[in-house]
Amino acid sequence: MASYTCSFSAPLSLPRAAQCSALSPPPSYCHLRRPTGGLPFPSRFRTLQGPRVPTPPPLPLKILCARLSRDPVTKESWEKSILNSEVPVLVEFYASWCGPCRMVHRVIDEISADYAGRLKCFVLNTDNDSQVAEDYEIKAVPVVLLFKDGEKRDSVVGTMPKEFYVAAIERLLES
Numbered sequence: 209m210a211s212y213t214c215s216f217s218a219p220l221s222l223p224r225a226a227q228c229s230a231l232s233p234p235p236s237y238c239h240l241r242r243p244t245g246g247l248p249f250p251s252r253f254r255t256l257q258g259p260r261v262p263t264p265p266p267l268p269l270k271i272l273c274a275r276l277s278r279d280p281v282t283k284e285s286w287e288k289s290i291l292n293s294e295v296p297v298l299v300e301f302y303a304s305w306c307g308p309c310r311m312v313h314r315v316i317d318e319i320s321a322d323y324a325g326r327l328k329c330f331v332l333n334t335d336n337d338s339q340v341a342e343d344y345e346i347k348a349v350p351v352v353l354l355f356k357d358g359e360k361r362d363s364v365v366g367t368m369p370k371e372f373y374v375a376a377i378e379r380l381l382e383s
Contacts (some may be wrong), residue, residue, distance in 0.1 A: 233370040273309040278313075278320055281330040283337045293328060296380050298333045298373075301341055301351040304374040315370045320379065325375060354380045 221248055281299065286311050290297050300316050302309035313331075319327035334341040334349055342351060344360065354362040361383065362376045 231369070270342045278331050280380060281332050283340050286332075286337075286340055289330060291356055293355070293358075295326070295328050296377075297355040298327055298329045298377065299355065300329070301334050301344075301346050301349050302331060303335050303349050304333060305335075306349050309350040311368045312352070312369050315373060316352070318370065319373055322374075324375060326381065333367075352376075354382065356380055 245253060259294070278300070290299060296318070298316070300309075300312060302312070316329055316331075320327070323329075332340060348365075350367060352364040352373060353360055361380055364372055364376055
């Protein structure tokens with residue numbers, strides 16, 4: 209029974225023996241050769257030298273989730289940041305342990321970039337500032353509240369597609 213080993217020259221952090229079984233490189237990177245003689249299993253793998261393949265340049269990345277695009281708000285800063293704001297405000301109520309809240313974070317990050325200058329976006333951790341959450345009858349997270357002229361105008365409860373948030377924001381900005 210013939211078995212083959214595989215090695216390739218792409219720089220990876222895995223040991224050579226693990227590269228072949230774990231990563232399955234494209235055929236152009238893989239060189240096959242019969243193992244030598246009847247040596248025990250670990251000894252029959254040999255490092256094969258193939259042609260050097262140039263490393264492609266890194267691809268440009270678009271940052272979709274930037275924590276700095278939304279400011280945290282607390283009970284102490286609530287009145288100044290939310291109620292006295294001249295610009296419409298979006299507040300995301302979340303908890304650090306909440307999985308769906310992480311999905312909403314990503315959507316709100318995109319929205320805050322799209323509506324920069326026309327809408328302020330804030331986050332409030334309901335574990336740290338439960339009094340504010342109680343004042344607005346937040347029973348579960350994630351919840352997004354929209355404020356204009358210091359009063360609550362709309363809310364989106366739960367994890368929704370981006371279009372739901374955008375529609376609520378557009379209604380807020382038109383009113």
